[in-house]
Amino acid sequence: MLELRLVQGGLLKKVLDSLKDLVNDANFDCSATGFSLQAMDSSHVALVALLLRSEGFEHYRCDRNLSLGMNLSNMAKMLKCAGNDDIVTIKADDAADSVTFMFESPNQDKIADFDMKLMDIDSEHLGIPEAEFQAIVRMPSAEFARICKDLSTIGDTVVISVTKEGVKFSTRGDIGTANIVCRHNTSVDKPEEATIIEMEETVSLTFALRYMNSFTKATPLANQVTISLSSDLPVVVEYKVAEMGHIRFYLAPKIEE
Amino acid sequence: ENVQYNIEKYFERF
Numbered sequence: 256m257l258e259l260r261l262v263q264g265g266l267l268k269k270v271l272d273s274l275k276d277l278v279n280d281a282n283f284d285c286s287a288t289g290f291s292l293q294a295m296d297s298s299h300v301a302l303v304a305l306l307l308r309s310e311g312f313e314h315y316r317c318d319r320n321l322s323l324g325m326n327l328s329n330m331a332k333m334l335k336c337a338g339n340d341d342i343v344t345i346k347a348d349d350a351a352d353s354v355t356f357m358f359e360s361p362n363q364d365k366i367a368d369f370d371m372k373l374m375d376i377d378s379e380h381l382g383i384p385e386a387e388f389q390a391i392v393r394m395p396s397a398e399f400a401r402i403c404k405d406l407s408t409i410g411d412t413v414v415i416s417v418t419k420e421g422v423k424f425s426t427r428g429d430i431g432t433a434n435i436v437c438r439h440n441t442s443v444d445k446p447e448e449a450t451i452i453e454m455e456e457t458v459s460l461t462f463a464l465r466y467m468n469s470f471t472k473a474t475p476l477a478n479q480v481t482i483s484l485s486s487d488l489p490v491v492v493e494y495k496v497a498e499m500g501h502i503r504f505y506l507a508p509k510i511e512e
Numbered sequence: 513e514n515v516q517y518n519i520e521k522y523f524e525r526f
Contacts, residue, residue: 299518381523412514461514489522507522509514 264343273473311499390417447478
């Protein structure tokens with residue numbers, strides 16, 4: 256038996272909106288730790304890892320580890336029917352072939368339940384080793400989204416370079432080139448407006464903008480995004496999900512051969 | 513020309 260009650264149901268809507276264009280079908284894994292997902296995009300270039308810790312739910316019952324295979328586009332359709340302020344409860348029996356989403360309005364005057372068919376999905380997990388990063392950039396998530404969107408109108412790839420000067424996002428295309436530099440800046444009114452650059456070594460990596468733009472669908476989840484870079488390793492683009500977890504996108508770099 | 517490897521090149525399956 257699985258029963259997860261999330262008071263901030265709107266968070267789950269935002270999580271699905273950030274995943275559904277990247278991944279078609281995925282297994283949601285439920286354990287005592289929390290509600291999690293690991294999935295690759297269809298071309299196996301990017302990987303997404305979601306964790307919503309059990310403590311973040313108002314009620315979390317998971318009698319035994321359970322894997323729920325869902326079509327994310329269909330799940331997003333169901334969750335769109337919930338109000339942004341609704342309380343969302345996810346329910347499933349141990350051997351169930353469906354999952355129930357229950358939506359309660361904040362003042363309890365409307366209660367809805369939606370039943371969605373589950374799928375059998377063959378998926379293997381990848382072990383993600385702990386890595387020491389050469390550079391970690393924390394910046395406003397809306398700014399990062401704006402940069403990715405702007406650069407993708409000019410080129411297909413972005414070179415992200417971190418030096419003492421700051422973090423530089425560069426692209427080139429048929430019409431010309433573009434460079435955007437963001438400097439370390441903590442002299443801001445609100446902490447979420449800060450750009451914090453921690454650099455052990457200079458690093459410069461190239462990535463497909465199409466994927467970066469897809470990751471920025473998670474922007475409504477968090478005011479800040481963390482971009483972790485190391486030579487020849489996938490970049491990690493992380494958004495916090497309130498105080499209860501995170502969504503991490505990993506993208507393999509394009510390597511000169 | 514840059515080469516795009518799959519993510520599996522970096523992370524092991526288990």
